[in-house]
Amino acid sequence: MEIIMAIAAGILTMCAVYLILSKSVLRIIIGTGLLSHAAHLLVMTMGGLKTGAAPVLKDGVTQYTDPLPQALVLTAIVISFGVTAFFLVLAYRAYQELGTDNLEEMKGTDTHD
Amino acid sequence: MINLPLLPLLIPLITGVILMLFPNRLHLQQTFSLASTFLTIVAAGYLVYSVRQDGILTVTLGSWPAPFGITLVSDMLSALLVLTTSLLVFFVVWYSMYYLSDLHQRFYYYIAVQFLLVGVNGAFTTGDIFNMFVFFEVFLISSYVLIVLGGKPAQLRESLKYLLINVISSALFVMTVAFLYGVIGSLSMADISQKITEINQPGILSVIAVLFLIVFGLKGAIFPLYFWLPGSYQVPPTPVLALFGALLTKVGVYGILRTYSLFFSHQQEFTHQILGWLALATIVIGVIGALATRDVKQILIYNIIVAVGVILYGVSVMTRQSLEGAVFYLIHDMLIKAALFLLIGVMIGIAGSSRLKDMGGMIKDYPLLGWTYFIAALSLAGIPPLSGFIGKLLIVRGGFEAGDLVGPFVVLISSLLVLYSVMQIFIRGFWGTPKTYSGPKRHLMKQLLAPALILVGITVLYGIGTEAVRPFISQAVDPLVDPSIYIQAVLKED
Numbered sequence: 001m002e003i004i005m006a007i008a009a010g011i012l013t014m015c016a017v018y019l020i021l022s023k024s025v026l027r028i029i030i031g032t033g034l035l036s037h038a039a040h041l042l043v044m045t046m047g048g049l050k051t052g053a054a055p056v057l058k059d060g061v062t063q064y065t066d067p068l069p070q071a072l073v074l075t076a077i078v079i080s081f082g083v084t085a086f087f088l089v090l091a092y093r094a095y096q097e098l099g100t101d102n103l104e105e106m107k108g109t110d111t112h113d
Numbered sequence: 114m115i116n117l118p119l120l121p122l123l124i125p126l127i128t129g130v131i132l133m134l135f136p137n138r139l140h141l142q143q144t145f146s147l148a149s150t151f152l153t154i155v156a157a158g159y160l161v162y163s164v165r166q167d168g169i170l171t172v173t174l175g176s177w178p179a180p181f182g183i184t185l186v187s188d189m190l191s192a193l194l195v196l197t198t199s200l201l202v203f204f205v206v207w208y209s210m211y212y213l214s215d216l217h218q219r220f221y222y223y224i225a226v227q228f229l230l231v232g233v234n235g236a237f238t239t240g241d242i243f244n245m246f247v248f249f250e251v252f253l254i255s256s257y258v259l260i261v262l263g264g265k266p267a268q269l270r271e272s273l274k275y276l277l278i279n280v281i282s283s284a285l286f287v288m289t290v291a292f293l294y295g296v297i298g299s300l301s302m303a304d305i306s307q308k309i310t311e312i313n314q315p316g317i318l319s320v321i322a323v324l325f326l327i328v329f330g331l332k333g334a335i336f337p338l339y340f341w342l343p344g345s346y347q348v349p350p351t352p353v354l355a356l357f358g359a360l361l362t363k364v365g366v367y368g369i370l371r372t373y374s375l376f377f378s379h380q381q382e383f384t385h386q387i388l389g390w391l392a393l394a395t396i397v398i399g400v401i402g403a404l405a406t407r408d409v410k411q412i413l414i415y416n417i418i419v420a421v422g423v424i425l426y427g428v429s430v431m432t433r434q435s436l437e438g439a440v441f442y443l444i445h446d447m448l449i450k451a452a453l454f455l456l457i458g459v460m461i462g463i464a465g466s467s468r469l470k471d472m473g474g475m476i477k478d479y480p481l482l483g484w485t486y487f488i489a490a491l492s493l494a495g496i497p498p499l500s501g502f503i504g505k506l507l508i509v510r511g512g513f514e515a516g517d518l519v520g521p522f523v524v525l526i527s528s529l530l531v532l533y534s535v536m537q538i539f540i541r542g543f544w545g546t547p548k549t550y551s552g553p554k555r556h557l558m559k560q561l562l563a564p565a566l567i568l569v570g571i572t573v574l575y576g577i578g579t580e581a582v583r584p585f586i587s588q589a590v591d592p593l594v595d596p597s598i599y600i601q602a603v604l605k606e607d
Binding site: 020025028032035036038039040042043045046047068069072075076079080082083086087090091093094097098103106 | 287
């Protein structure tokens with residue numbers, strides 16, 4: 001099971017890299033979303049998927065699944081959710097202000113201020 | 114005061130929350146931010162004093178014992194960095210009151226600054242690697258707000274790139290922590306260090322070390338990963354630039370310093386060699402950039418990259434002396450970079466442009482500004498007895514002692530070229546034929562100069578008072594040389 005999950009994380013990363021390398025801002029944002037999904041999946045997988053009972057103290061159970069990766073993923077999901085929301089708003093505002101969503105046309109630093 | 118390490122985090126956090134309640138009462142916002150930042154300095158100062166007296170202080174959150182819960186660890190290194198950070202934020206807030214337009218300040222500016230302070234102080238204090246990621250996110254999100262505040266087209270354009278780079282590096286951070294957790298099975302930094310020593314760092318951990326180098330290197334702008342920095346740092350207003358240049362890259366440097374001394378200290382011929390070469394390449398690239406540009410902001414921005422290289426070279430040598438040099442130079446560079454950015458902010462305010470061709474002859478009308486800048490520039494290059502000298506001296510001596518001939522040579526040559534690049538600003542900006550300036554902030558010269566002047570004064574004291582500072586630096590380096598001090602302080606049985 002861990003192998004399949006690792007491959008899934010790899011495929012997600014691959015798609016993310018492809019999307020991030022494109023020129024449209026919206027595709028890039030979707031790419032970053034996929035990249036963070038891949039990272040979260042990796043955290044889950046690296047902690048070991050199902051190695052015992054649910055991590056609740058119970059009589060007669062000695063093997064528990066490690067709850068820590070789930071807590072980490074929860075934290076990371078919330079953070080990436082917030083950042084993605086900010087990113088979308090920023091992209092929309094930049095589109096309004098610059099009149100383009102093509103990164104090719106946002107090159108250069110000479111026109112500052 | 115068992116919760117003392119928490120205070121420099123809690124004070125700005127609570128202030129930030131309170132400030133949200135009245136975003137339009139500008140005067141109250143300013144007073145409140147100044148007062149609370151001053152309180153943070155006092156708390157951080159007392160923290161340094163306590164660590165000097167009692168050794169490493171730890172707080173376990175929720176009283177979960179050390180390897181299981183999150184521990185905040187204040188050793189001397191983190192306490193000193195927290196003190197420096199709080200000091201800088203105080204001066205930047207003071208400066209912003211006059212520099213930024215009222216409208217700019219009303220848009221949650223002080224709130225973002227307070228949260229930035231929480232994030233940076235937290236990243237310096239935490240003893241848990243995942244918690245460090247969370248604090249990274251806290252200050253990164255504040256930095257997104259600060260960099261885009263103002264909403265000019267150039268700002269929006271560069272913010273997009275800055276945000277993208279940091280989102281990718283955050284995802285890599287999570288992945289790296291996942292790998293580390295998969296191999297070690299712990300997140301507490303002391304516990305990780307102990308377990309890596311037990312298994313004597315097999316090859317997989319060296320790979321993770323390189324991953325950490327990429328993650329922190331993206332934040333700290335080391336050689337192949339610095340490409341985003343000159344563009345992104347060009348766009349925010351100068352006080353924000355001072356915060357970014359002095360604090361954000363240094364958090365990345367601190368991350369490398371901490372992980373490479375505490376975790377990955379067993380295969381130095383591989384990991385530290387890579388770090389050393391990259392650090393030297395960083396110095397070279399930074400110097401080339403600083404010499405090639407004729408824009409005061411860009412010259413100093415490339416000097417950030419040079420300083421990162423110098424500090425990391427000291428880290429890569431990994432002898433006691435070079436580490437002392439690195440820590441000494443790290444604190445020096447935070448102070449002097451902030452001071453220099455505040456000073457060129459005054460110049461830009463007078464001239465109304467950041468290009469050197471629009472400046473000239475300023476020494477005639479603004480002698481105090483000119484000579485303050487001159488002292489700060491000498492200090493940056495490392496002219497004795499100013500503060501840059503002793504750090505570079507220790508790094509270079511450490512490098513020679515470790516038998517490296519190339520590294521110290523590059524550091525020494527870079528000092529000369531850094532001096533040349535910052536003197537460009539002095540020669541072209543302050544000498545020459547005086548021009549008539551019509552910049553927007555000419556009349557505020559005195560108010561703007563005051564915080565910068567005091568900050569330069571502090572760096573001069575830091576340099577002259579080396580004898581007094583040295584014991585603190587020495588104590589800060591102890592856990593870096595011998596991680597067992599750190600481990601014992603965190604995992605103590607009680």
